[in-house]
Amino acid sequence: MSQFFRRLIASIFLLGITLPLLAAEPVRIGVLAFRPKPQTLAQWQPLAGVLQRAMPERNFVVEALDYPELEAAITRGELDFVLTNPGHYVLLAHRNGLSAPLATLISKDSGQPLSDFGGVVFSLAQRADIRTLTDLRGKTLATIGTSSLGGYQMQAYELTRKSVRLPQDARILTTGMPHDQVVAAVLAGRADAGFVRSGVLENMASEGKLDLNRLKILNRQDKPDFPLQVSTRLYPEWPFASLPNTDKDLARRVAAALFVLEKDAAVTRAMAIHGFTVPADYSPVEELLRELRQPPFEAAPAFTLQDVSARYQWQIFAGVIAGGLIVLLAIRLVLVNRRLAAARTRDHLLVSALEAVGNGVVITDTSAKIEWANTAFEPLTGYKPEEALGLRASELVKSGQQDQPFYAAMWSTILRGEVWRGEVVNRRKDGSLYDEELTIAPVKDESGTILHFVGIKHDITERKKTEERILHLAQYDVLTDLPNRALLNDRLQQAIAAARRDGTGLALMLIDLDKFKPINDTLGHDVGDLLLKEVARRLRGCVRESDTVARIGGDEFVVLLRTVAHVPDAKAVAEKIRNTLNQPFELAGHRLSISSSTGIALYPEHGSSEVELSKNADIAMYHAKENGRDNVQAFQPEMLDGRDAA
Numbered sequence: 001m002s003q004f005f006r007r008l009i010a011s012i013f014l015l016g017i018t019l020p021l022l023a024a025e026p027v028r029i030g031v032l033a034f035r036p037k038p039q040t041l042a043q044w045q046p047l048a049g050v051l052q053r054a055m056p057e058r059n060f061v062v063e064a065l066d067y068p069e070l071e072a073a074i075t076r077g078e079l080d081f082v083l084t085n086p087g088h089y090v091l092l093a094h095r096n097g098l099s100a101p102l103a104t105l106i107s108k109d110s111g112q113p114l115s116d117f118g119g120v121v122f123s124l125a126q127r128a129d130i131r132t133l134t135d136l137r138g139k140t141l142a143t144i145g146t147s148s149l150g151g152y153q154m155q156a157y158e159l160t161r162k163s164v165r166l167p168q169d170a171r172i173l174t175t176g177m178p179h180d181q182v183v184a185a186v187l188a189g190r191a192d193a194g195f196v197r198s199g200v201l202e203n204m205a206s207e208g209k210l211d212l213n214r215l216k217i218l219n220r221q222d223k224p225d226f227p228l229q230v231s232t233r234l235y236p237e238w239p240f241a242s243l244p245n246t247d248k249d250l251a252r253r254v255a256a257a258l259f260v261l262e263k264d265a266a267v268t269r270a271m272a273i274h275g276f277t278v279p280a281d282y283s284p285v286e287e288l289l290r291e292l293r294q295p296p297f298e299a300a301p302a303f304t305l306q307d308v309s310a311r312y313q314w315q316i317f318a319g320v321i322a323g324g325l326i327v328l329l330a331i332r333l334v335l336v337n338r339r340l341a342a343a344r345t346r347d348h349l350l351v352s353a354l355e356a357v358g359n360g361v362v363i364t365d366t367s368a369k370i371e372w373a374n375t376a377f378e379p380l381t382g383y384k385p386e387e388a389l390g391l392r393a394s395e396l397v398k399s400g401q402q403d404q405p406f407y408a409a410m411w412s413t414i415l416r417g418e419v420w421r422g423e424v425v426n427r428r429k430d431g432s433l434y435d436e437e438l439t440i441a442p443v444k445d446e447s448g449t450i451l452h453f454v455g456i457k458h459d460i461t462e463r464k465k466t467e468e469r470i471l472h473l474a475q476y477d478v479l480t481d482l483p484n485r486a487l488l489n490d491r492l493q494q495a496i497a498a499a500r501r502d503g504t505g506l507a508l509m510l511i512d513l514d515k516f517k518p519i520n521d522t523l524g525h526d527v528g529d530l531l532l533k534e535v536a537r538r539l540r541g542c543v544r545e546s547d548t549v550a551r552i553g554g555d556e557f558v559v560l561l562r563t564v565a566h567v568p569d570a571k572a573v574a575e576k577i578r579n580t581l582n583q584p585f586e587l588a589g590h591r592l593s594i595s596s597s598t599g600i601a602l603y604p605e606h607g608s609s610e611v612e613l614s615k616n617a618d619i620a621m622y623h624a625k626e627n628g629r630d631n632v633q634a635f636q637p638e639m640l641d642g643r644d645a646a
């Protein structure tokens with residue numbers, strides 16, 4: 001028992017010592033000193049007295065602290081209550097877990113009770129170039145400092161809403177406290193506009209320091225319950241808050257004491273306030289600080305994927321759609337590129353093929369202007385492909401050998417969409433002519449419209465020459481180059497037809513050299529050949545250009561005279577020929593003299609067909625031979641009798 005009592009007595013003793021100690025533990029109230037600390041302390045010291053009277057058992061202490069001191073004291077847990085500006089309160093609430101405000105200050109700025117305040121933007125009244133907030137872009141703006149809520153941040157927030165970002169979109173002139181200096185800077189023209197807290201201008205005016213007519217308020221807001229000029233939205237006045245570890249009952253009793261402060265009491269007058277009211281909503285201040293990226297929101301908020309998707313779902317959706325479209329377009333681009341590459345390869349192949357064909361290939365537009373030509377074009381025409389571009393193919397190589405109807409027929413064929421083939425004589429760049437086999441094919445689109453012409457040009461000059469040579473060989477005697485029997489027959493046929501049509505006559509003379517064989521035999525075949533050639537030359541010299549001299553056998557020649565109607569006329573020519581051939585020949589060092597026997601048959605007198613005329617001229621010639629050679633005989637029907645008899 002004695003031990004129990006000893007302990008009880010000891011406990012009561014200890015309690016007796018501790019209670020006075022508890023009562024002596026001061027309740028510390030930190031007040032932000034944005035002016036000199038003694039001034040701040042002097043202003044708020046009466047608050048300690050008020051609370052002391054309400055709770056005599058506690059000891060209340062007011063401490064004036066600047067920003068870092070206030071924050072350090074809170075961190076160390078040395079304070080129970082804080083009275084600071086709204087921006088700083090939001091910072092402390094985030095960093096130090098300050099509770100929701102217990103009360104909001106009712107200020108006395110304008111002599112009226114106000115629990116809100118705002119920012120004012122003003123310029124000189126005569127500045128015609130400054131009428132709205134956006135006019136402030138690029139201007140010089142005066143402020144007490146960029147950390148001031150009512151003297152900078154509120155205005156900066158409003159300007160941000162108008163897309164004018166501070167400080168980058170203007171020049172900031174920092175004057176320092178008090179706000180009067182901002183007004184002075186604008187009045188002196190050192191700044192184009194100024195930012196001050198609401199009430200400053202009215203206070204200066206009431207103190208006789210400012211004529212309000214010299215200034216104009218930008219973005220003036222009409223707030224029915226707010227008597228001061230203001231350019232921004234309104235924000236709550238300073239909050240009075242408790243710390244997280246502050247005793248709840250103590251906090252309740254302190255709040256109660258604040259609310260009952262009378263506005264005209266000596267103590268509130270001493271503090272230059274109207275009192276305290278129920279706590280305001282400080283979220284607009286928080287929003288402002290977030291928007292301006294001011295502490296504690298200077299760092300970009302960390303977004304989770306969910307935040308991003310919740311906040312930007314439409315933008316993400318649009319982005320995904322746009323991204324999808326871009327991917328589709330990219331795929332399409334790749335495919336188009338592949339097709340183009342394949343087309344380029346195909347084009348290259350086609351061009352190689354067109355180069356390899358050996359023929360000249362020309363592609364023109366529909367007016368025949370050359371758009372492309374292969375390299376074989378140059379050896380054919382003498383023009384390089386690049387020289388020919390843009391020129392009309394037909395005019396480039398026109399020789400004048402084809403007439404207009406020829407070209408008209410060609411154009412009509414190709415414009416009908418059909419392929420034209422033909423042979424043309426063209427002229428090279430050097431002026432020489434060449435034969436060309438030309439194929440022109442129209443190139444059409446799906447609808448059948450002609451877009452181009454492709455011309456394939458084949459040089460047939462050599463072939464033509466060969467053909468002509470073959471034809472010549474078939475029609476002319478190799479030794480004398482006189483028409484042969486076949487060509488003679490053609491011409492005789494034509495001449496008979498013409499004479500029949502015109503009602504005229506013609507003469508067919510068969511001339512056979514006399515005793516030619518001995519010349520061959522004695523002097524050789526070569527001399528015989530030379531003689532035959534010279535005879536041919538003399539015969540041609542005896543007749544007109546329109547007459548025909550032919551060699552139809554060894555030493556047999558035929559002369560076809562057109563438009564000869566009578567035997568004497570024919571005989572006269574034949575005699576002339578006989579005399580000519582009688583003239584000596586100087587051949588290879590030999591002087592030769594020959595004679596000839598000639599038979600004549602006339603159309604229509606001695607025959608109406610070439611067979612009949614030939615036969616009768618032959619009969620007449622044999623008569624000349626029989627008559628001693630070296631004479632001319634015209635056909636007479638009696639000759640047939642004798643022949644028949646023979």
Ligand SMILES: Nc1nc2c(ncn2[C@@H]2O[C@H](COP(=O)(O)OP(=O)(O)OP(=O)(O)O)[C@@H](O)[C@H]2O)c(=O)[nH]1
Pocket residue numbers: 479512513514515516517518520524525526527528529532553554555625
């Ligand atoms: N050098 C040469 N001789 C030829 C050629 N063709 C034929 N002969 C010869 O010409 C001669 C023709 O003889 P003929 O007409 O029969 O006899 P000919 O000696 O003229 O006697 P006639 O006509 O009766 O006066 C033959 O000896 C043929 O070999 C030729 O192209 N060149």
